[in-house]
Amino acid sequence: MLLIKCPWCGEREEIEFHYGGEAHIVRPEDPDALDDKQWADYLFATANTKGVFLERWVHESGCRRWFNAARNTTTNEILATYKMSEKPPAGAKK
């Protein structure tokens, strides 16, 4: 059971959170300009990183805020959590 630091509420148990998949995927500005394959890439293709992964979480049973986390997928160590508007911490690359 992970101990996750919500940027607003502090450390809380994993059961208060929902997972939101890979972070920093931006919805295309003009979806109609994309062909089917490009659109499918945006929609379905996410990285399957071994190591530090930037991912989204939401404090569903708490403040209901979304935020990002840099988590090592092999050790589950969470290197940092940061607000949606912030850049990933140095050292954690996408």
Next chain:
Amino acid sequence: MTQPNRLKSGGRIERENPVYFTFNGKRYQGYRGDTLASALLANGVKLIGRSFKYHRPRGIVASGVEEPNAIVQLETGARTLPDYQATAIELYDGLYAESVNCWPSPNFDVMAINNLIQRFIPAGFYYKTFMWPKWGWKYIEPFIRQSAGLGKVPSEPDPDIYDKKNTHCDVLVVGAGPAGLSAALAAGRSGARVILCDDQPEAGGWLLNENHVIDDAPALDWVAMAMAELLKMENVRVLNRTTAFGYYDHNFAGLLERRGSNASRGEINRSRQRLWRVRAKQVVLATGAIERPMIFSDNDRPGVMLAGAVRAYVNRYGTAPGNKVCIFTNNDSAYRTALELHDAGVSVQTIIDVRDGPDGDLPLAAMSRGIEVIDNSAITGVTGNKGVKSIEVMSLNADASGVTGDARQIDCDLVGSSSGWNPALHLHSHSGGKAVFEDERAIFVPGPTLQNNQCCGAANGQFSLAEALESGNDAGTKAATMAGFKKPRKKVTLAACEDESEGVMRHVWAVPTTKPIGQRGKHFLDPQNDVTAADVQLAAREGYRSIEHAKRYTTLGMASDQGKTGNIPGMAVLAHALGVERIGDVGTTTFRPPYTPVTMGALAGRDVGAFSDPARQTPIHHWHQIAGCKWEDVGQWKRPWYYPTNKETMRDAVMRECHAARNAIGILDATTLGKISIQGPDAAEFLNRIYTNAWSKLAVGKCRYGLMLKEDGMIMDDGVTSRLGENDYLMTTTTGNAAAVLAWMEEWQQTEWPELKVYFTSVTEQWATVSICGPKARHLLSELTTDISLSPSDFPFMTVREGTVAGLPARVFRISFTGESSYEINVPASTGMSLWTALINAGQKYGITPFGTETMHVLRAEKGYIIVGQETDGTTTPYDLGMNWIVSKTKDFIGKRSLARADNHRPDRKQLVGLLPLNPMEVLPEGGQITVEREPEIPAKMIGHVTSSYYSSTLERSFALALIKGGRERHGDIIHIALSDKTISAKITDPVFYDPKGERLNG
């Protein structure tokens, strides 16, 4: 004679407190402090049950949770517990236990025939049967099902209660043996908050089983002093009878506390067990070590035990498990058993040692007492089906690949065997810690860990008492320091003890006989699952290279004891069979929680029965209940389903309710519909992006139906949203989807469009919503409101007005899900019941009739209105439902790009249609699969399915909605739905059956 095998003195048992118990129908006596196993052994009971596959007679092997064999069914009725290890059950007065896996008794077991047909049930038997012959599984599976499974689950609800505790600590110490106690003392003295847990009723760990000296006094005196000091510290919590069963990420541990000596029931007014959920800053694992057996021919006979377990029965329980004992070992520790039995007056026949000329302190001590030691030899066979009678011993050849010389028979009734000790690194492994193989001792020791934890003592491969005390102290000190506590100033003198020097081991894994392994007797690795060395060798021959695969194929170590004793010998046998030099090279198996079984009750805690899931009730719930409605669960909500009067059937009631709603007034409690307040200057822009249709031009006071898609273009939810003010919208969602829609909108706003100034608040529970519909609805409402003009021109369809209804502040929406002229009246939740009763009372003269969800569904289906989740299933687009009119072509919205995919415009997609059964009295079953032909070729081609189906009082016939491939082009076609007893034929029609022009809505 009672307790023939009880020694005259000694042990931790309370001889002044006799305890009576029943095993397989026979009454016995033991003492408080016994386990069921020790009491049975004291009474000379050797045969405990039968094995899983071959139904061979089995006895007690071990003295703790590593026991592979001696599992029993404890108690009967609601409190019966299957597969409990006799070695882990504390004896209590009135205990009742039975053998498992045998019928009618362990002495005479019908299924023992499996032992004779073993040639036909080799390793991987299940998999092979699955593969070939194809027809085989069908016949063999019921047989396997019937004969498999060890024990019975209770058939009645659990009468006990269970608690959960959530707690934090600085240092969690698992295990109260010498290492754990030292660690807890060191950490506790620093002021750190310590939790010390141990699975036994008293502290001491393996010292309880042994006869050691610390500071020139019995080791248990030191244990008592340590415990006294710990119990005095306010910052230390000691949990006995508490198993740390799982160790998870970020230093989270699960502990199961048994709150009394009676395993089967809780004490009065007390929970039976407690689940401790501990988040620790530092963890110290002092979980000890588990002995492994020698793997020799017919080593499963009752009376073949672990040498250390024999010692435990002598020292801890004052019981000699046998009277003529032989020891079989590859190391010095087993000599202790011989010495202690000898000193207790039990006859030790012979020690068989696979090593050449053992010369450690302990072997020399044994020889000096005149105990015969046969070196460079091995046990090659055991006679005695239901209890050891004698063993056969032969000399090993030079590389221990075979035996030589003459066989010698030695009479005995007990064999204590040992092939060394394995650190119990289960918990270390649970949380991602690596295991490192050490060749010389052939053990896995804890490697790098992912958590803030340390292993110490035997769990770390430091088997001697001196090492345990020192490494425990070091680990406790370090843990406290890492958790931010200073070292105590007082210099601590460590307890002093002596250690004998131990000779090196010689590893002979599958002990040879005169014939190849498997051809003379059975070498059991995993007695509970009946996995033998020959099975593992077969797996190797069949191509299994990794222990991870071989274990699944042979089921080695997959029984309830998880192979605590036999896994390493099993790996060694596989390595040898593959010709791999190092045992560690066949891989490691990963330990997974739980270390020992955990009751479902403890995991559930108090969240059972009515507390397992909240039930949401509307403010009008009580009225519905008194009216005698039938309930439907919608999400967590309780909704009236229909209101039968007297002896009405469901169809009668629904027909009556429908008739009233279409011809007089129907009244529905619609409180459960999701309501989300959407506010902010960018609310309209946000709605534009989230809904398929346009929202920027919706005027204040108007309502609009909206459809929401997922980004993949499939329908997610629908509902009406109203503009209450300039920047103030109220969205309604389906009852079951309210939370999901709110989360969906939050996600988009927060993660993708943070620049939009818009805010969402769930207001579902703030409002009670009552919908009245039907031709008399306006008359009724006009009697109860003075400040809302109800004329169709002042208050047209799809608008909202604020005012008072029945004297209550209200919002009234003219929206309709029934096709009739409707008013949805919203009042503050606390006044919902007042509104409802006012409407009911005033409506009597119009024949007002409460209706439930079933009537609502019929009425909306007659209109061809969809229900998300019924007409849609996550693969349905607006086009499929013929709702092109609601999909904007000009603006972007979530799901738009996906809708443009060619696949979503295929003419043969499943499209919404109506169905009219040819027999108007026949109602199609929802979910019914539709075929073109009445008697199609098998396998039949399905062209769609029925999504909604009812009998309509308005149409005076049955009707249905369905999704059918290319359905819009098939209107007028006859299709067929095959059921188990008949086939129903129906005509495809337009999905709108009633008032297609919507004239009644505006009336």
